[in-house]
Amino acid sequence: MGVTNSYMRLKDGSERRVGDNLVPIECFRCGTCCTRFRPEVSRREIERIARKLGIPIEAFFAEYVRRVPIKEGYILQSSADTCPFLRRDEESAKSACTIYSFRPKVCRDWVPSLSRVECREGLSRLKGDSELLLPQDIYDSAEQIKSFSLTARAGEGQ
Secondary structure: OOOOOEEEEEOOOOEEEEOOOOOOOOOOOOOHHHHHEEEEEOHHHHHHHHHHHOOOHHHHHHHHEEEOOOOOOEEEOOEOOEOOOEEEEOOOOEEEEOOHHHOOHHHHHOOOOOOOHHHHHHHHHHHOOOOOOOHHHHOOOHHHHHHHHHHHHHHHOO
16 A cells, blocks of 8 residues: 655645654644645545534535645635634634644644744744743643653754
């Protein structure tokens, strides 16, 4: 069985492969990937999301889906230049996916990494005016902080 690659479509129409050989980190929920990319979704994924949200399929298509002009497929339609299912907490500047447990495959395949420009930009945005941003400023749990620290140490040897 062959490997299936997932792609995200940038707002300018170009595509970027998701999940290449990156050193993963815990996602710090900046939401940059959700504002920069338009996930390609299959008909089956659209039906699953609509069903989970309790929205008739026709209404879901009208509100959230756009056909991909170049190839057969669909993308989630943006709302205010972001994924329609992204919610931001203005106080913490962190984001949450309202369909996280049943998000599209391309979103599940996204690998957060400090090698990604989107993650570095998001980290910078979370930093704000601070001179220093500590792991406990980014992550909510001790487990996430430990995972990030181990990843950072592993990356030092490269």
